[in-house]
Amino acid sequence: xxxxxxxxxxxxxxxxxxxxxxxxxxxxxxxxxxxxxxxxxxxxxxxxxxxxxxxxxxxxxxxxxxxxxxxxxxxxxxxxxxxxxxxxxxxxxxxxxxxxxxxxxxxxxxxxxxxxxxxxxxxxxxxxxxxxxxxxxxxxxxxxxxxxxxxxxxxxxxxxxxxxxxxxxxxxxxxxxxxxxxxxxxxxxxxxxxxxxxxxxxxxxxxxxxxxxxxxxxxxxxxxxxxxxxxxxxxxxxxxxxxxxxxxxxxxxxxxxxxxxxxxxxxxxxxxxxxxxxxxxxxxxxxxxxxxxxxxxxxxxxxxxxxxxxxxxxxxxxxxxxxxxxxxxxxxxxxxxxxxxxxxxxxxxxxxxxxxxxxxxxxxxxxxxxxxxxxxxxxxxxxxxxxxxxxxxxxxxxxxxxxxxxxxxxxxxxxxxxxxxxxxxxxxxxxxxxxxxxxxxxxxxxxxxxxxxxxxxxxxxxxxxxxxxxxxxxxxxxxxxxxxxxxxxxxxxxxxxxxxxxxxxxxxxxxxxxxxxxxxxxxxxxxxxxxxxxxxxxxxxxxxxxxxxxxxxxxxxxxxxxxxxxxxxxxxxxxxxxxxxxxxxxxxxxx
Numbered sequence: 071x072x073x074x075x076x077x078x079x080x081x082x083x084x085x086x087x088x089x090x091x092x093x094x095x096x097x098x099x100x101x102x103x104x105x106x107x108x109x110x111x112x113x114x115x116x117x118x119x120x121x122x123x124x125x126x127x128x129x130x131x132x133x134x135x136x137x138x139x140x141x142x143x144x145x146x147x148x149x150x151x152x153x154x155x156x157x158x159x160x161x162x163x164x165x166x167x168x169x170x171x172x173x174x175x176x177x178x179x180x181x182x183x184x185x186x187x188x189x190x191x192x193x194x195x196x197x198x199x200x201x202x203x204x205x206x207x208x209x210x211x212x213x214x215x216x217x218x219x220x221x222x223x224x225x226x227x228x229x230x231x232x233x234x235x236x237x238x239x240x241x242x243x244x245x246x247x248x249x250x251x252x253x254x255x256x257x258x259x260x261x262x263x264x265x266x267x268x269x270x271x272x273x274x275x276x277x278x279x280x281x282x283x284x285x286x287x288x289x290x291x292x293x294x295x296x297x298x299x300x301x302x303x304x305x306x307x308x309x310x311x312x313x314x315x316x317x318x319x320x321x322x323x324x325x326x327x328x329x330x331x332x333x334x335x336x337x338x339x340x341x342x343x344x345x346x347x348x349x350x351x352x353x354x355x356x357x358x359x360x361x362x363x364x365x366x367x368x369x370x371x372x373x374x375x376x377x378x379x380x381x382x383x384x385x386x387x388x389x390x391x392x393x394x395x396x397x398x399x400x401x402x403x404x405x406x407x408x409x410x411x412x413x414x415x416x417x418x419x420x421x422x423x424x425x426x427x428x429x430x431x432x433x434x435x436x437x438x439x440x441x442x443x444x445x446x447x448x449x450x451x452x453x454x455x456x457x458x459x460x461x462x463x464x465x466x467x468x469x470x471x472x473x474x475x476x477x478x479x480x481x482x483x484x485x486x487x488x489x490x491x492x493x494x495x496x497x498x499x500x501x502x503x504x505x506x507x508x509x510x511x512x513x514x515x516x517x518x519x520x521x522x523x524x525x526x527x528x529x530x531x532x533x534x535x536x537x538x539x540x541x542x543x544x545x546x547x548x549x550x551x552x553x554x555x556x557x558x559x560x561x562x563x564x565x566x567x568x569x570x571x572x573x574x575x576x577x578x579x580x581x582x583x584x585x586x587x588x589x590x591x592x593x594x595x596x597x598x599x600x601x602x603x604x605x606x607x608x609x610x611x612x613x614x615x616x617x618x619x620x621x622x623x624x625x626x627x628x629x630x631x632x633x634x635x636x637x638x639x640x641x642x643x644x645x646x647x648x649x650x651x652x653x654x655x656x657x658x659x660x661x
Contacts, residue, residue: 095128095130095237095294095296095301095303095334096128096129096130096229096231096237096239096294097126097127097128097129097239097292097305097307098126098127098128098129098132099126099241099290099307099308100125100126100308100309100310100323101273104547104598104600105132105157105160106125106127107539107547108153108154108157109127109132109135109136110122110452110484110486111150111486111487111494112135112139112150113446113452114446114449114450114451114452114484114486114487115145115449115450115486115487116145116392116446116449117138117139117142117145117146118135118138118139119391119392119446120135121342121386121388121394121444122313122394122444123311123312123313123384123386123394123396123442123444124309124310124311124344124384124386125309125310125311125323126307126308126309126310128301129161129164129229130164132157132161132164133158133161133164133165136154136157136158136161137158137165139154140154140158147487147491147492149492149541149542149543149544152543152544153541153544153545156544156545156600156603159603160187160603160604162191163191163193163198163200166193168181168182168191168193169182169184169187169189169191169603171184171186171187171189172184172185172186172187172602173185173186174186180192180193180194181193186602187202187602187603187604187605188202188203188659189201189202190202196232196233196234197230197231197232197233198230198231199228199229199230199231200227200228200229200230201226201227201228201229202226202227202604202659202660203224203225203226203227203659203660204223204224204225204226204227204241204242204243204658204659204660205223205224205225205658205659205660206222206223206224206606206656206657206658206659206660207220207221207222207223207656207657207658208220208221208222208608208654208655208656209654209655209656210263210652210653210654211652211653212645212646212650212651212652212653213650213651213652214645214646214647214648214650217249218249219247219248219249219263219645220247220248220249221245221246221247222245222246222248223243223244223245223246223658224243224244225241225242225243225244225660226241226242227239227240227241227242227660228240228241235295235296235297236293236294236295236296237292237293237294237296237301237303238291238292238293239291239292240289240290240291241288241289241290241291242287242288242289242290243287243288243660244285244287245275245285245286245287245288246284246285247263247284247285262277262284262643263643263645263646264643265643266517266519266520266521266522267520267640267641268641268642268643269526269527269528269531269555269557269588269590269641269642270526270642270643270646271316271317271324271526272324273324273326274324274325274326274519274521275288275326276326276351276519288326288327289306290305290306290307290308290327291305291306291307292304292305292306292307292332293305294332299335299336299337300333300334300335300336300337300343301332301333301334302331302332302333302334303331303332304329304330304331304332305329305330305332306327306328306329306330307327307330308323308325308326308327309321309323309330309346310322310323311344311382311384311398311440311442312440312442312456312458312480313442313444313454313455313456313482314454314456314480314482314498315482315484315496315498315535315537316498316533316535316537316553317500317525317526317533318456318480318524318525319456319458319478319479319480319500319502319524319525320440320442320456320458320524321382321523321524322522322523322524322525322526324521324522324526325517325518325519325521325522325523326351326518326519326521328348328349328350328351328518329348329349330346330347330348330349330380331346331347331348331413332344332345332346333345333346333415339388340387340388340389341385341386341387341388342385342386343383343384343385343386343415343416344383344384344386344398345381345382345383345384345415345416346380346381346382346383347379347380347381347408347412347413348379348380348381348382348518349377349378349379350378350379350380350402350517350518351375351378351518351519352375352376352377352378352404352512352513353375353519353520354375354376354378354512354513355373355374355375355376356373356374356375356376356377357373359373359374359376360372360373360374361374376404376513377404377405377406377407378402378403378404378513378514378518379402379403379404379405379408379409379412380400380401380402380518380523381400381401381403381412381413381419382398382399382400382401383398383399383400383415383416383417384396384397384398384440384442385397385398385416390447391447392445392446392447393443393444393445393446393447394442394443394444394445395442395443396441396442396443396444397439397440397441397442398439398440399418399419399420399437399438399439399440400419400437400438400440401419401420401422401423401435401436401437401438402435402436402437402438402509402514402515402516403423403435403436403514404435404511404513404514409426411425411426419437420437420439423435423437433511435514436509436511436514436515436516438458438459438460438516439458439459439462440456440457440458440459441456441457442454442455442456442457443455443456449488450485450486450487450488451483451484451485451486451488452483452484452486453482453483454480454481454482454483455479455480455481455482456479456480457477457478457479458477458478458479458506458524459475459476459477460475460476460477460478460505460506460507460508460516461475461476461477462475462477463475466578472579473575473578473579474503474504474578474579474582475503476503476504476505476506476508476529476578477502477503477506478500478501478502478503478506478507478524478525478529479500479501479502480498480499480500480501480525481498481499482496482497482498482499482535483496483497484496492540492541492542493538493539493540494538494539495536495537495538495539496535496536496537496538496539497535497536497537498533498534498535498536499532499533499534499535500525500527500531500532500533500535501531501532501583502524502525502527502528502529502530502531502532503529503530503582504529504530504559504561504577504578504580504582505529505530505561505563505574505577505578506524506528506529506530507522507523507524507528507529508529508562508563509563510563510564510565510574527555527556527557528557529560529561530557530558530559530560530561530582530583531555531556531557531558532555532556532558532583533553533554533555533556534552534553534554535551535552535553536551536552537549537550537551537552538550538551545599545600545601546597546598546599547596547597547598547599548595548596548597549594549595549596549597549598550593550594550595551592551593551594551596552591552592552593552594553590553591553592553594554589554590554591554592555589555590555591555592556583556586556588556589557586557587557588557589557637557641558582558583558584558585558586558587559580559584559585559587559621559629560587560629560630561577561580561626561628561629561630562577562628562629562630563577564577564627564628567627567628568627573627573628576626576627576628577626577628577629580626584623585619585621585622585623586619587618587619587620587621587632587637588616588617588618588619588637588638588641588642589616589617589619590614590615590616590617590642590646591614591615592612592613592614593612593613593614594610594611594612594613595610595611595612596608596609596610596611597609597610604659604660605657605658605659606656606657606658607656607657608654608655608656608657608658609653609654609655610652610653610654610655611651611652611653611654612651612652612654613649613650613651613652614646614649614650614652615648615649615650616638616641616642616646616647616648617634617638617648618632618633618634618635618636618637618638618639618641618642619634619637620633620634
């Protein structure tokens with residue numbers, strides 16, 4: 071038996087490391103929206119086929135799709151051909167060539183050191199690497215007389231592949247905010263423009279306090295072993311699950327990056343599996359876990375955060391070309407140590423949870439189910455929809471039952487290059503029921519660093535998003551968008567009331583989308599020009615009108631009731647309260 075196991079293991083290793091197909095798996099971060107938009111545009115116009123339910127894509131995947139489009143250039147517009155050539159230069163090393171750059175030193179075979187675009191790139195038969203600097207600044211000012219905010223960042227990005235089967239990468243950037251509004255430091259709640267309780271789509275971060283403003287750093291990286299049929303590895307990164315052009319309602323990528331084990335299997339054209347097991351940040355103190363510091367006044371206890379984990383899978387089936395049907399499930403659990411059963415990539419985690427907890431009569435963990443449909447069967451049109459089920463009970467479907475299942479759904483479309491070339495129209499509608507994403511146990515909520523992993527508006531909310539995109543020439547993207555975001559009565563996930571009776575039943579029986587307590591209308595125009603690969607100039611002008619409303623109904627136990635100004639202060643940074651015209655100008659190397 072032992073001999074047979076060794077034989078199987080030997081042949082498995084041989085199969086893994088003798089494939090001649092290059093399929094490196096270095097993720098392209100989701101913030102590089104221009105290349106993601108271009109890949110999506112090619113797919114909508116039926117030049118290539120993609121599965122867009124999970125992101126980030128790997129750099130090799132993007133390179134292969136660009137190379138495929140190059141063989142079908144008769145299907146491309148003049149601008150698309152120029153953009154394609156531009157992007158291929160950025161992914162040259164993935165296609166075993168060196169990029170064309172300016173002011174550079176190269177032997178034209180193995181390495182290139184360039185000032186424009188700034189990068190060092192090397193490749194030979196067994197090793198490839200790429201090192202690029204990250205440097206940028208945004209100046210943000212509005213008419214609210216709150217002073218300008220300056221955001222700057224710097225860092226570096228490193229990527230390497232070894233013997234065509236191992237990928238290693240790391241990206242670090244240090245971010246800093248300065249400005250009149252921040253002089254007292256970020257300890258002042260009003261000084262922050264992004265935080266987990268604010269209802270905006272800005273990237274989440276964990277601030278370091280500073281008297282002049284605020285800093286935070288972001289390190290993403292990982293290592294993966296890969297072959298043509300999939301990859302396995304460990305990484306710390308942002309991920310997006312669920313089709314969307316504004317903010318996914320499954321996993322949106324807004325929360326700060328977190329470490330995770332990943333598995334991706336794509337053994338045939340009609341099936342793909344994506345799996346993660348992640349270590350989330352609970353922001354909940356564990357009173358039983360602490361360090362002891364000895365000082366002159368005795369001992370001081372430094373309490374540690376409670377553990378929090380996520381296991382999730384997404385299975386995608388492609389019954390016909392252009393149609394992707396995806397389903398998956400997840401569980402948030404907060405045990406002392408990772409649970410081995412949740413490392414099973416194809417599993418229904420709620421069933422495992424019942425096995426582990428019901429015999430003790432203890433509270434179970436927090437499980438979810440989600441579905442996603444994406445169709446690019448009609449040329450120039452992408453239709454998609456997703457559903458996130460937090461809890462489901464068939465009894466709540468009866469008309470006689472006032473309770474509603476907590477769930478979120480999104481539907482949307484993208485019409486690209488029709489009826490006018492270089493123009494696209496996108497639209498999304500998102501609705502999320504009461505207490506979706508929440509849990510009565512704080513360490514089991516659908517969040518990390520207290521940021522909701524799903525849609526940025528959270529529960530009992532609605533969003534309408536419409537955008538018009540125009541690409542007149544290569545490198546230039548013009549985007550005009552309108553967003554109407556609404557938040558309704560806010561309830562805590564309270565299982566029992568003060569009387570000991572079930573309170574969650576009463577909360578679930580409240581009418582969703584009943585009384586609006588907060589609203590923000592946002593009209594934005596953004597011009598982005600990629601001067602050369604990974605060098606961006608951005609001008610963004612937006613008008614927003616954020617306001618709160620005082621509910622008129624009688625509050626129930628478990629409702630977080632505030633007045634109009636209270637809701638406005640809680641959900642909107644001071645910088646964006648009321649009517650504002652905000653102008654952002656920025657320049658960056660990297661993205």
